[in-house]
Amino acid sequence: MSFDVVTFVNQQVGLFTGAATDQSVTWAKESQFAIQAFQKNDFLAKTAMSNPTSAQNAIINVAAIGITLNPAAKLAYLVPRDGGVHLDISYMGLLHLAQVSGAIQWGQCKLVYANDTYESNGLDKAPTHKYNAFGERGPVVGGYCTVKTQQGDYLTDEMSLAEIKQVENTSKAKNGPWKNWWEEMARKTIVKRAAKYWPRVERVDNAIHHLNEDEGIEMEPVMPHKPEAEVAAEAVERFSRMESLALDLIEGMRQADNMDELKDLFGKAYTMTNGTKLQASVQAEYAKKKQQLEGAI
Numbered sequence: 001m002s003f004d005v006v007t008f009v010n011q012q013v014g015l016f017t018g019a020a021t022d023q024s025v026t027w028a029k030e031s032q033f034a035i036q037a038f039q040k041n042d043f044l045a046k047t048a049m050s051n052p053t054s055a056q057n058a059i060i061n062v063a064a065i066g067i068t069l070n071p072a073a074k075l076a077y078l079v080p081r082d083g084g085v086h087l088d089i090s091y092m093g094l095l096h097l098a099q100v101s102g103a104i105q106w107g108q109c110k111l112v113y114a115n116d117t118y119e120s121n122g123l124d125k126a127p128t129h130k131y132n133a134f135g136e137r138g139p140v141v142g143g144y145c146t147v148k149t150q151q152g153d154y155l156t157d158e159m160s161l162a163e164i165k166q167v168e169n170t171s172k173a174k175n176g177p178w179k180n181w182w183e184e185m186a187r188k189t190i191v192k193r194a195a196k197y198w199p200r201v202e203r204v205d206n207a208i209h210h211l212n213e214d215e216g217i218e219m220e221p222v223m224p225h226k227p228e229a230e231v232a233a234e235a236v237e238r239f240s241r242m243e244s245l246a247l248d249l250i251e252g253m254r255q256a257d258n259m260d261e262l263k264d265l266f267g268k269a270y271t272m273t274n275g276t277k278l279q280a281s282v283q284a285e286y287a288k289k290k291q292q293l294e295g296a297i
Contacts, residue, residue, distance in 0.1 A: 005038040005045055008052065012059045014290055015283065018266040021203065022066030022100075030062055033069035037078045047080035054084030061087040064271050065207050067097065081176055088177070089207050091188040094195065098147070101201040107147035109187045109194075114138030123197070126154050143186060145194035157194035164189055206271060213274075239276075246273050246282065253285050262289055 009031050016027050038045045048055035058078055062069055067076040067089055075093035079086050089097075095107045112118045115138040116131040126146045131137055144158040167189045168178050178185050192208050249269035256262040266286045273279040 005048070006035055008048065008055070009034050009038070009059065012056055015056065015060050015286070016063045018263040018286060019060050019063040019270045020066070020267065021064060021271070025063060025066050025068055027063075030059075030069055033071065034059055034062075034078060036071070037069065041080070044078060044080045044085065047083065048085050051084045054086070058085045058087040060270065061210060061274075064267070064274065065089070065097070065210060066203055067093055067207065079177075082172065087210065089188075089211055090184065091191045094188065094191045094204065094207060095147075097204050097207055098195065098198060098201065101203045102150060103199045103201045103204060104147040104149055105152075107145065107191075109143065109145040109191050111140050111143040111183060111186060114141050120158060121156075123156055124154055125156065127156055127158070140183070140186070143190045145187075145190045147194070147198060149199060155194070155197050157190065157197060159190050159193060206274065210274065242272060242276075243278060246278055250282060250285050253282075253289050256289060256293070259290070259293055262286065262293065 013027055013031070016030070020027075038048060055078075062076065065087070067087075069076055069078065071077075073096075074090055075096050076087060076089045079088045091109050095104075095109070098104045098107060110129065112129065113131065115136065116129065118130075119128040121127055127144055129144075140161055142158060142160045143164065144156055146154060146156045148154055164186050168174055168185070171178060171185075173185070188211070192211065195204055195208060198204070246269055249265050249272070253262055253265045253269065256265060266282065269282040270279065270286075273282055
């Protein structure tokens with residue numbers, strides 16, 4: 001039986017709307033962008049056919065993170081990788097999320113080449129970066145990300161080529177996007193690390209967590225070193241708290257009186273359990289309760 005991408009995408013409407021975090025990212029538009037992506041990329045469509053759960057999760061993550069698949073915006077894409085369909089967010093997408101969430105006023109990320117003139121002016125100032133945009137700039141030697149916060153402060157983070165390469169070598173995507181779009185991946189790596197210094201917002205945190213989980217990257221810690229046993233204990237404690245809250249939300253879904261209440265609880269539970277096995281229980285409970293409520297109408 002052939003894989004009907006239109007039917008498949010349209011079947012995700014309930015899960016998408018339930019997970020939505022940004023009203024400007026609408027099902028009407030994003031479903032069409034997703035269909036276009038599958039229709040234009042035969043390998044992506046075949047990957048979705050062989051692993052429909054991954055495609056479903058990628059579409060839901062569009063809503064949960066609140067990022068558009070509009071190809072003109074170049075903020076996020078559906079990509080085939082490691083036998084599954086994944087939501088990939090560009091460095092421009094991360095900066096966009098930070099802007100619309102109110103963490104920053106604006107930001108930029110640039111690579112520095114051997115023939116450029118570059119001078120670092122500290123964490124709280126923009127660097128001095130001069131180059132010939134139309135001449136031979138030489139090989140990449142590093143890069144930086146500068147943002148302006150809502151308070152008018154500048155924050156700059158820099159990464160050397162060696163630091164970028166270290167991240168590349170630990171990524172599951174090193175034989176894919178890192179080979180085909182190295183500069184794009186390098187900029188995204190710089191932005192992800194720079195975001196640790198920005199005012200914290202949930203949407204950016206969720207997007208970076210999603211990317212790191214998807215690419216198998218564990219970024220270097222900002223906090224001082226802790227013994228492995230202490231880190232492991234804290235991780236267990238965090239998971240236990242998350243699990244307890246998620247189970248409360250699942251119970252709330254079971255008791256929901258209407259679809260609006262169910263969708264609100266599902267969105268919170270789905271985002272909270274992103275990347276865990278518990279997410280499957282959240283989806284199953286949503287589908288079960290949705291069927292009950294719709295049957296009662």
